[in-house]
Amino acid sequence: WPWLRHVFADGGHAGPKLRDAMKGHGDWDIEIIKRSDTASGFEALPRRWVIERTFAWLGRSRRLAKDWEATTASSEAWLLIAHIRILVRRLARYHAPPVEL
Structure with missing residues (x-):
């Protein structure tokens, strides 16, 4: 992914x-999203939702x-297959012809 710069x-x-x-594989900036050592209980972390959403998909x-x-x-091959499946479904959803009744 040549356009990807921040991970x-x-x-x-x-x-x-x-x-x-x-x-x-590329010149990427890696940002590790860590939970604070002093936190107790639930704490909303910045950009953590992006990671969790991707894992859910x-x-x-x-x-x-x-x-x-x-x-x-x-494992990498199956991850790639899963991502291809997600992208193909998204493309099909947006490029499907309208259904006429």
């Missing part, structure tokens, strides 16, 4: 593994509901 990630992905995985795919894949490459 949001969950606090669980704060280590070097994410940066190493993204290295060589992907969670609708049966294959991604559980982590069944043995390799990272296989």
Whole structure:
């Protein structure tokens, strides 16, 4: 995605593994959305809804509901398939001819 410049990630992905995985794929700024250490109970986090919404969309795919894949490459392939499915459905919704009764 050449137009993508800013990536949001969950606090669980704060280590070097994410940066190493993204290295060589583009010049991206990575912003880790973390919960405050002093927070108790629920706290609304900025831009966290984007991450959660994306996980919810992907969670609708049966294959991604559980982590069944043995390799990272296989997991990435199924994520790509799930995203293609989401985009095709959106395109079909906006480009479908009107129904006449």
